[in-house]
Amino acid sequence: MDDGRLSCRQEHPFLAWVKKETGISLNSSQQQAVLHKDGPLLLLATPGAGKTTVLNLRIAYLLLEHQADPRQILALTFSRAAARDMEARFLNLFGRWIRQPIRFSTIHSFAYQVVANYFRRRQRPFKVIENETGFNSKSAVLKSICQRFYAAVVSEEKLEELANAIGYVKNAMLPLADIDKLDFKINHLKEIYLAYEQYKKTSNAPTVLLDFDDMLTLAHDILEKETGLLAFYQNQYRYIMTDESQDTSLIQHKIIEKIARPHDNLFMVGDEDQAIYGFRGAAPRYLLEFKQTYPGAKVIAMTENFRSSQEIVNLTNRFIKANQKRYAKEMFTRNAGHKPVHVCKFKHEGEQWEYLVRQLSGAGDLSQKAIIYRNNASAIGLINKLEQRGIPFYLRDFKNRFFNHWVVEDVLNFLRFSYNDKSTAVLERIHTKLNPFISKDDLTFLKGLGETGICLTVLAERYAGDSKKARGFLKLQKYFNQLNKLSPQWAIRFIRQEMKYEESAERICNNLGYSFDNVKSILANLEHIAGGLPGHQEFAGRLKELEKIMAEAQNNRGRNAVTLTTMHSAKGLEFQRVYLIDLVEGVIPGAESIKKGNQDSLEEERRLFYVGMTRAARELFLLTVENYQQEQVQESRFVKEVRQILQPADRAAATQAQPVSKPPAAGMFVDHKKFGVGKVLSVNMGKDTLRVGFENGQVKDLLYSVCVENNLIRIL
Numbered sequence: 001m002d003d004g005r006l007s008c009r010q011e012h013p014f015l016a017w018v019k020k021e022t023g024i025s026l027n028s029s030q031q032q033a034v035l036h037k038d039g040p041l042l043l044l045a046t047p048g049a050g051k052t053t054v055l056n057l058r059i060a061y062l063l064l065e066h067q068a069d070p071r072q073i074l075a076l077t078f079s080r081a082a083a084r085d086m087e088a089r090f091l092n093l094f095g096r097w098i099r100q101p102i103r104f105s106t107i108h109s110f111a112y113q114v115v116a117n118y119f120r121r122r123q124r125p126f127k128v129i130e131n132e133t134g135f136n137s138k139s140a141v142l143k144s145i146c147q148r149f150y151a152a153v154v155s156e157e158k159l160e161e162l163a164n165a166i167g168y169v170k171n172a173m174l175p176l177a178d179i180d181k182l183d184f185k186i187n188h189l190k191e192i193y194l195a196y197e198q199y200k201k202t203s204n205a206p207t208v209l210l211d212f213d214d215m216l217t218l219a220h221d222i223l224e225k226e227t228g229l230l231a232f233y234q235n236q237y238r239y240i241m242t243d244e245s246q247d248t249s250l251i252q253h254k255i256i257e258k259i260a261r262p263h264d265n266l267f268m269v270g271d272e273d274q275a276i277y278g279f280r281g282a283a284p285r286y287l288l289e290f291k292q293t294y295p296g297a298k299v300i301a302m303t304e305n306f307r308s309s310q311e312i313v314n315l316t317n318r319f320i321k322a323n324q325k326r327y328a329k330e331m332f333t334r335n336a337g338h339k340p341v342h343v344c345k346f347k348h349e350g351e352q353w354e355y356l357v358r359q360l361s362g363a364g365d366l367s368q369k370a371i372i373y374r375n376n377a378s379a380i381g382l383i384n385k386l387e388q389r390g391i392p393f394y395l396r397d398f399k400n401r402f403f404n405h406w407v408v409e410d411v412l413n414f415l416r417f418s419y420n421d422k423s424t425a426v427l428e429r430i431h432t433k434l435n436p437f438i439s440k441d442d443l444t445f446l447k448g449l450g451e452t453g454i455c456l457t458v459l460a461e462r463y464a465g466d467s468k469k470a471r472g473f474l475k476l477q478k479y480f481n482q483l484n485k486l487s488p489q490w491a492i493r494f495i496r497q498e499m500k501y502e503e504s505a506e507r508i509c510n511n512l513g514y515s516f517d518n519v520k521s522i523l524a525n526l527e528h529i530a531g532g533l534p535g536h537q538e539f540a541g542r543l544k545e546l547e548k549i550m551a552e553a554q555n556n557r558g559r560n561a562v563t564l565t566t567m568h569s570a571k572g573l574e575f576q577r578v579y580l581i582d583l584v585e586g587v588i589p590g591a592e593s594i595k596k597g598n599q600d601s602l603e604e605e606r607r608l609f610y611v612g613m614t615r616a617a618r619e620l621f622l623l624t625v626e627n628y629q630q631e632q633v634q635e636s637r638f639v640k641e642v643r644q645i646l647q648p649a650d651r652a653a654a655t656q657a658q659p660v661s662k663p664p665a666a667g668m669f670v671d672h673k674k675f676g677v678g679k680v681l682s683v684n685m686g687k688d689t690l691r692v693g694f695e696n697g698q699v700k701d702l703l704y705s706v707c708v709e710n711n712l713i714r715i716l
C-alpha cells in the first residue's frame with residue numbers, strides 16, 4: 001500500500017514543516033507531486049485524493065522553498081466559485097506566511113486579461129456583453145436574431161440551449177461546416193450563429209462586442225499571432241497549474257499550452273471520472289493524451305481517498321466502474337467505516353421534504369450538510385418547505401429563471417383576469433392560451449369598447465350568430481367566475497385541467513421547440529408553493545417573497561446553513577453529510593440522455609451521480625420518490641445499481657430508512673384521489689379518523705389507515 005507517511009526515509013524539511021504547521025501528513029504520491037518543481041506533470045486522481053490540497057501545497061512549496069515570485073504563479077480553475085474556494089483554502093493553510101496575492105483565476109478571466117491587453121495596445125474599444133442588460137446584451141441580441149428566424153419570442157430556456165450550443169462550437173473549436181452535425185435540437189443553428197457573430201463585429205463599430213467564449217477564441221488567436229504578447233505572458237507565468245482539468249475545453253487547453261511553452265512548467269490536476277461538462281465542450285480526452293502533448297511528462301496517480309468513510313468509498317468505487325471510457329483505477333481509503341449508505345424511497349417529493357426537514361431540525365452544524373439535486377427545479381418546492389420550517393440554507397450558484405418564466409406569468413394573469421374580467425390588457429397576455437381561442441381581431445374589438453363590459457360576455461354577444469363559439473366564451477367566463485372562489489392550489493389545478501391550459505402550453509412548446517416537461521415541472525412547483533395558502537393575493541405575495549428569500553440565500557455561504565446545490569455546482573466541495581434527492585429516471589439520468597440512449601451521454605450522467613455521492617465524508621443519503629411532480633416515475637437506474645452494490649448489512653439499513661408517513665395535522669391540506677384537495681379540519685387518531693373539508697363544500701370523515709393502505713391521500 002502506498003504510504004509515504006509510514007516511510008522511514010528522512011522527511012523533506014518542507015513536508016515536515018507542513019505537517020507541524022497544518023497537521024497534514026502526505027502519502028508518497030502526494031509528496032512527489034508537491035515536491036515537483038519543473039517540467040510538465042499530470043496528477044490523475046480519484047475524488048477526495050487531495051488534488052486541490054496538493055495543488056495549494058505545491059504553490060507554497062514553490063514560494064517558500066524556491067523563492068518563486070508570487071506573480072509568476074497562475075492557478076487556473078473552471079469557475080469563479082471554484083477559484084474562490086481554492087483561494088480560501090490556500091489562505092486558510094498559508095495565509096499567515098504568504099501575504100502577497102496569488103493569481104487564482106478562471107481561464108475565462110485570464111483570457112479577458114489577454115484580450116484587454118491586446119485591445120488597449122491597439123487602442124480599440126471593446127465591450128463584454130455576456131451579463132449586460134439592455135438591447136446590446138447577449139440575451140437581447142440572441143433573442144432578436146431568433147425572432148427573425150422563428151417569427152416568435154424565444155423562451156429563456158431555449159435561449160440558454162442556444163447559448164450552450166454556440167459556446168460548444170467555440171470551446172470545441174469546431175469548424176463551421178460541422179455545426180449542422182451537432183446533436184442540439186435548435187432549428188437554424190448555423191444561420192443564427194453566423195448572424196450573431198456578424199452582429200457583434202459590426203453593429204457597434206468601432207466597438208467590438210464580445211461574449212465570454214469569444215474571450216477564449218480571441219485570446220487563442222491573439223496568442224497565436226502576436227508573438228510579443230505571447231512572450232510577455234510566457235515570461236510572466238513560470239508556473240501554471242490547472243485544477244479540475246477534466247472540464248477544461250479544447251480551446252482552453254490550447255491557450256494554456258501556448259503560455260506554458262517553452263518551460264512547460266504545467267501542473268495539471270484532474271479526474272476524468274468527474275468530467276461533467278461535455279455538453280459545454282469540455283475535453284477530458286486531453287488528459288489521456290497528456291504524454292503525447294508533453295513528451296517526458298511525469299504522470300502521478302493518487303487513489304487514496306482522504307475524505308470519505310469506508311462505506312462511501314467502497315460504494316462509489318464500484319459504481320463508477322460501470323463506465324467504459326475511463327482509466328482503470330481503484331480508489332481506496334484508510335478512513336474508518338462510519339454508517340451504512342442510506343437509500344430511502346418516498347411516495348412523493350412532499351414526503352421527501354418532510355423527511356429532510358425532520359433530519360435537519362436541530363441537527364447541529366448545518367454548514368456541514370448538503371442537499372444535492374440534478375436540476376434547479378428540485379430546489380423550488382424544497383426551499384419553500386425549508387423556509388416555512390425555519391431551516392437556514394445557502395443556495396449555491398442558482399440561476400433564477402423560475403419567477404420570470406412565462407408559465408408563472410400566465411398563471412398569475414389567469415388569476416388576475418378572474419378578478420378583473422373587463423381588463424383587455426390582462427386578457428391580451430393570455431388570449432392565445434384560452435379555449436376558445438381569442439383572435440387579435442377580437443382584442444382590437446374589445447379595446448375599441450374601452451373596457452366597459454365583461455370581455456368574454458361581450459365576445460359571446462359578438463358571436464351571437466355562431467352559437468358554438470358564443471357558448472364557448474360564456475363557459476370560459478363561468479370558469480373565470482369559479483376560479484376566484486377556489487384556493488390558490490386548487491385554482492392552479494383548475495387552470496391546468498378544466499381550462500385546458502396544459503393543452504395550450506403543450507401546443508406552444510411543440511411549435512417553438514420548448515420543453516413541455518419543464519412547463520409541467522413549473523406548474524407542479526407552483527402548486528406546491530400554493531399549498532396551504534388561503535387566497536390568491538397570498539399566493540402572489542409568496543412568490544415575491546420566495547424570490548427575495550432565494551436571492552438572499554445566495555449570501556449564506558459559510559454560515560450555519562445547509563447547502564443546496566446542483567450536482568454540477570457541487571464539484572470540488574465536501575460535507576460531512578450529503579443528501580442526493582429526486583433520484584428518478586428522467587431526472588438522473590436526464591430524460592434527454594435516456595431518449596438519446598447514447599453511451600457517452602449516459603456515462604456523463606453516471607459521472608454526475610458519482611460527483612454528487614463523493615461529496616460526502618461520513619454520511620450519504622440517496623432519496624428517491626414514486627411520484628415526481630405529480631407523475632408516477634421509476635427510481636433512477638443508478639439507485640437500483642447502488643442497492644445491488646450495497647452489502648446485505650447496508651441493504652437492511654436502507655430498508656429501515658424507509659420513512660413512515662405521519663398523519664396530517666389539523667389545518668394541513670391533503671389531496672384525496674377521489675375528492676380532490678381539502679383542508680384537514682380535525683384529527684382523531686384514537687378513532688383513526690380525519691375530518692376533511694373539500695373544495696366542493698363537502699365535509700368527509702375519512703379512515704386514516706384505509707387512506708394510507710390504499711394510497712388515497714397525500715399531504716400537500
Ligand SMILES: Nc1ncnc2c1ncn2[C@@H]1O[C@H](COP(=O)(O)OP(=O)(O)OP(=O)(O)O)[C@@H](O)[C@H]1O
Nearest residue numbers: 025026027047048049050051052053306307572573
Ligand atoms: N494527506 C492528507 N491527510 C489528511 N487529509 C487529507 C490529505 N490530503 C487531503 N486531505 C483532505 O481530504 C479531503 C479531500 O481533499 P481535496 O478536496 O484536496 O481532494 P480533491 O482530490 O480535490 O477532491 P475532489 O476531486 O473530490 O473534489 C480534504 O478534506 C483534505 O483536507
